[in-house]
Amino acid sequence: MSEITYIRGDATAPSGKGAKVIAHVCNDLGGWGKGFVLALSRRWPEPEKAYRAWHRDRAKNDFGLGAVQLIQVDRYLWVANMIGQHGTRTGSKGVPVRYEAIDRALTKLADEAIERSASVHMPRIGCGLAGGKWPRVEPLIAERLVARHIPVTVYSYGEEAPF
Template identity: 55%
Template sequence: MKKIIYLKSDATNPQTEGNKIIAHICNDLGGWGKGFVLAISKRWKKPENEYRKWFQDAENFNLGEIQIVPVEENLWVCNMIGQHKTIANSKGIPPIRYEAVEKCLEKLSHKALKLNAGVHMPRIGCGLAGGKWEEIEPIIERTLLKNNVEVFVYDF
C-alpha cells in the first residue's frame, strides 16, 4: 500500500509532475471565507464560484459529496463537504464529520484514478473544522491509499 508523502510547502502549489487534485474540506452552509479556502481563492476564483453555485442549486449539496473544479491544465480543486456548520454545537462537537470525510475521499479516489492524478492537501479537517489528524490519517489510508492513489500532505 502507498504511504502518505509529507511535504513542507504550499498545498496550493503542488510541485509534482502529472495530473494533480488539490483536496480540501468545505462546510454544508455554503460559507467560504476562512482557512485554507482563502489560499485557494487567492490563486483561482473558480472553486469558490462553483461551490457557491452548487450551494444555490442545492442539488447534491450534502455532507459526503464532492465537486471537482478544473483550475489549470493538469490541475483540479476538489471541494469536499465534510464539515457540518462552522462552529462546535452546544455539546462541544466540532464541525468536522469524519464519516462525511470518508465518503468524500472514497469518491475522490475514483475521480483521481480516472484522471490519473495524485491528491494534494493540507491536513484536512484539522484547522477550523476542529478535527484530529489521528482520525483523518486512517481515513486517508482506508480510501485513497487503499485505492492506490498517491497522496501528498502539506505543512505550510
Template identity: 50%
Template sequence: MKTINYLKGDATSPQTKENKIITHICNDIGGWGKGFVMAISKKWKNPENEYRKWFQSGENFNLGEIQIVQVEKDILVCNMIGQHKTITNSKGIPPIRYEAVEKCLSKLIDQALKLNASIHMPRIGCGLAGGNWEEIEPIIERTLLENDVEVYVYDFE
C-alpha cells in the same frame, strides 16, 4: 500499500509533475471565507464560484458530496463537504464529520484513478473544522492509499 508523502510548503502549489487534485474540506452551509479556502481563492476564482453556485442550486449539496473544478491544465480542486456548519456546537462537538470526509475521499478515488492524478492537501479537517489528524490519517489510508492513489500532505511554513 502506499504511504502519505509529507511535504513542507503550500498545498495550492503542488510539487509533482502528473495531474493533480487539490482537495480540501468545505462546510454544508455555503460558507467560504476562512482558512485554506482563502489560499485557493487568492490563486483561482473558479472553486469558490462553483461552490457558491452548487450551494444555491441545492442539488446534492450534502455532507459526503464532492465537486471537482478544473483550475489549470493539470490541476483540479476538489471541494469536499465534510464539515457540518462552522462552529463547535453547545455539546462541544466540532464541525468536522469524519464519516462525511470518508465518503468524500471514497468518491475521489475514481476521479483520481481515471485522471491518473495524485491528491494534494493541507492537513484537512484539522484547522477550523476542529478535527484530529489521528482520525483523518487512517481515513486517508483506507480510502485513497488502499486504492493505490498517491497522496501528498503539506505543512505550510
C-alpha cells in the same frame, strides 16, 4: 501499499509531475471565507464560484455532507471541494468536522483521481477550523486513497506545527 508523503509547503502549489487534485474540506452552510479556502481563492476564483453556485442550487443537486465537487483550474489540475463539516462553529454538538462525511467524500475522490490518473494533494483536511484530529483523518486517507494506489501528499504550511 504506498504511504502518505508529508512535506512542508503550499498545498495550492502541488509538487511533482502529472495530473493533480487539490482536496480540501468545506462546510455545509455555503460559507467560504476562512482557512485554506482563502489560499485557494487567491490563486483561482473558480473553486469559490463553483462552491457558492453548488450551494445556492442545492435543491437540484447532490450538495450535502459527503459530496464532492471537482473544478478544473488548469490543464492538469483540479480542486476538490469536499463537504466534510456541519456548520462552522464549535457548539453543544461538538466540533464541525464530520469524519463519516470526509470518509464518503474521499471514496468519491478516489474514483475521480483514478479516472484522471491524478495524485492527490491537501492540507491536513478537517483539522483546521473544522476542529478534527489528524489521527482520525489520516487512516481515512490511507483506506480510501493510499489503499487504491493513489499518491497522496499532505502539506504543512508556515507556522503550522510540523508533522
